[in-house]
Amino acid sequence: MKRVAWIYHPDYLLHSPPFEHPESPERLVAITDHLGKAGLIDRMVVVTPEYPEDTDILSVHDRDYLNRLETACRRGDLTLDSEDTYLNRHSFNVALLSAGGAISGAKAVAEGTADRAFCAIRPPGHHAGPDVGMGFCLLNNAAVAARYLQARHGVGKVLIVDWDVHHGNGTQNIFLEDPSVFYFSIHEHPTFLYPGTGRRWEIGKGKGEGTTLNAPMAPGAGDAEYRTTFEQTLEPAVERFRPEVILVSAGFDAHRDDPLADLMVTEEGFRFMTRHVVALANKFCGGKVVSILEGGYEPSSLTSCIEIHVRELLEE
Amino acid sequence: MFVARRMKKKIVTAAPSASLFEAQRQMREHTIRQIPVVSEDGTLVGIVSDRDIRAAVLPTDMVPGFTIGEAEKFMKNTPVERVMTRKVVTATLSDTLEDAIVLLHDFRVNALPVVDAAGKVAGIITRTDVLEAFIDALGVGEISSRLEVVVPDMPGTLAQLTAIISSFHVNITSVLSTRHVDIGKRSNFFRVATLNVGPIRKAIEEAGFEILDPSKFLLP
Numbered sequence: 001m002k003r004v005a006w007i008y009h010p011d012y013l014l015h016s017p018p019f020e021h022p023e024s025p026e027r028l029v030a031i032t033d034h035l036g037k038a039g040l041i042d043r044m045v046v047v048t049p050e051y052p053e054d055t056d057i058l059s060v061h062d063r064d065y066l067n068r069l070e071t072a073c074r075r076g077d078l079t080l081d082s083e084d085t086y087l088n089r090h091s092f093n094v095a096l097l098s099a100g101g102a103i104s105g106a107k108a109v110a111e112g113t114a115d116r117a118f119c120a121i122r123p124p125g126h127h128a129g130p131d132v133g134m135g136f137c138l139l140n141n142a143a144v145a146a147r148y149l150q151a152r153h154g155v156g157k158v159l160i161v162d163w164d165v166h167h168g169n170g171t172q173n174i175f176l177e178d179p180s181v182f183y184f185s186i187h188e189h190p191t192f193l194y195p196g197t198g199r200r201w202e203i204g205k206g207k208g209e210g211t212t213l214n215a216p217m218a219p220g221a222g223d224a225e226y227r228t229t230f231e232q233t234l235e236p237a238v239e240r241f242r243p244e245v246i247l248v249s250a251g252f253d254a255h256r257d258d259p260l261a262d263l264m265v266t267e268e269g270f271r272f273m274t275r276h277v278v279a280l281a282n283k284f285c286g287g288k289v290v291s292i293l294e295g296g297y298e299p300s301s302l303t304s305c306i307e308i309h310v311r312e313l314l315e316e
Numbered sequence: 317m318f319v320a321r322r323m324k325k326k327i328v329t330a331a332p333s334a335s336l337f338e339a340q341r342q343m344r345e346h347t348i349r350q351i352p353v354v355s356e357d358g359t360l361v362g363i364v365s366d367r368d369i370r371a372a373v374l375p376t377d378m379v380p381g382f383t384i385g386e387a388e389k390f391m392k393n394t395p396v397e398r399v400m401t402r403k404v405v406t407a408t409l410s411d412t413l414e415d416a417i418v419l420l421h422d423f424r425v426n427a428l429p430v431v432d433a434a435g436k437v438a439g440i441i442t443r444t445d446v447l448e449a450f451i452d453a454l455g456v457g458e459i460s461s462r463l464e465v466v467v468p469d470m471p472g473t474l475a476q477l478t479a480i481i482s483s484f485h486v487n488i489t490s491v492l493s494t495r496h497v498d499i500g501k502r503s504n505f506f507r508v509a510t511l512n513v514g515p516i517r518k519a520i521e522e523a524g525f526e527i528l529d530p531s532k533f534l535l536p
Contacts, residue, residue: 022512083485084510127511134459135511166511169459192530194461194511220531259514262531 005114006044015094022297023136034303049101059147065131095138102141110153116289124294126168159243164251164294165261167198177208189216222264252296252305270305274312317413323439332397352429358436362400372399455490455507463506464528
């Protein structure tokens with residue numbers, strides 16, 4: 001059995017919506033209940049996340065944006081820029097602690113206190129850009145973790161595998177011209193789903209051309225299409241890129257029961273993807289995988305998929 | 317919207333006496349495929365395309381003795397007025413974008429020089445400009461989700477739908493309403509600036525409308 005770090009903090013529940021909203025604290029309550037009852041948390045390396053250093057956040061986000069976010073929370077604003085992305089007075093701190101959670105997972109893996117990590121954090125991050133929050137996301141947790149590994153642990157090349165059903169436009173933009181971070185996203189086709197980016201010819205710019213890879217899925221696609229894409233598109237790209245760590249932007253909203261999208265992935269699809277990423281990590285980067293929670297809004301499939309995901313990370 | 321809003325105003329033109337060689341060089345430099353030919357006072361007299369030039373110059377090696385050097389000499393010595401199209405399909409400054417789209421389609425041309433009342437060239441509008449306008453109109457590239465609703469073809473349905481969307485405090489970034497394959501129905505496409513379309517879909521269905529499930533019309 002592998003040592004898998006479990007990153008969670010009760011303060012993650014403090015960021016709660018002022019109106020009905022799918023990205024709610026109940027998601028994490030359901031996950032912790034479910035994994036606890038399954039006896040999985042007892043078998044993980046429990047790591048308490050810490051608040052990040054300013055420099056670690058500023059490696060991704062602009063100071064002006066952080067100030068704007070903090071002011072909006074303090075002022076009592078209910079949303080940031082659009083109705084999608086709500087705030088309460090805790091949101092700024094919780095967003096920092098969420099990014100801190102991704103860092104803690106990366107740290108545990110980099111320092112060897114764990115082989116892998118699962119970061120049960122929120123708010124999610126992959127839509128957030130350097131100077132903008134959107135799509136339920138305030139700070140880009142995965143991007144912060146990638147930059148942290150590079151800055152503090154001498155990691156050169158990082159692969160981010162984003163299987164949230166929505167395209168991670170924030171993550172893509174942050175690393176668009178950066179050849180040291182490979183961003184792969186599999187998601188529902190942008191013609192049908194938010195945010196409307198992630199077309200197959202978006203492959204990076206300048207020096208980063210070739211280290212962005214998008215696999216848009218037609219509505220109705222499921223396990224078989226995902227398997228083919230991982231084997232035939234992701235795998236050859238990883239062989240060429242040779243990452244030193246793999247981060248997963250792990251959303252579970254491509255599940256067929258999820259209300260926010262039109263894909264048909266099942267528990268078995270998430271088992272396959274986790275197993276495949278673990279195999280790639282074993283082959284290229286000493287097994288180092290840091291999985292970071294993004295979306296997933298239907299409690300039953302969210303928890304059953306995460307149970308499978310964690311079991312596969314444990315290789316029990 | 318008028319053509320004048322979407323046309324390119326800074327354009328490359330050629331004098332009737334300019335050589336094919338010079339015209340081709342300009343096309344390559346500016347990555348364009350046609351150049352309006354104008355007289356000294358700016359009056360449009362023709363248009364020359366990369367195709368016109370290709371058609372005018374024999375392929376080298378096809379004719380004995382016609383080498384690349386010979387072809388170049390021919391192009392340098394031949395003025396564009398010898399190969400240009402004289403009956404030019406044009407748009408005027410007061411034409412609408414719809415006029416331009418129909419002209420480009422019906423006359424099967426790639427570009428329309430835009431002329432003012434005096435017949436002088438004021439700009440050019442190409443198929444690319446029209447595609448750009450279409451991309452904008454569809455809301456492609458705006459952070460948004462898509463909804464497709466089939467409604468009975470009768471007054472008031474669009475208003476009902478926008479009222480439902482508005483009740484969720486969500487901006488509509490693009491609306492398109494087209495004929496549906498079934499007679500008596502219309503398809504309405506919306507792009508809405510939210511990730512959370514589920515509740516909107518549900519409310520639209522509860523109001524008695526049909527939401528198209530994209531997975532159903534895509535798979536064979």
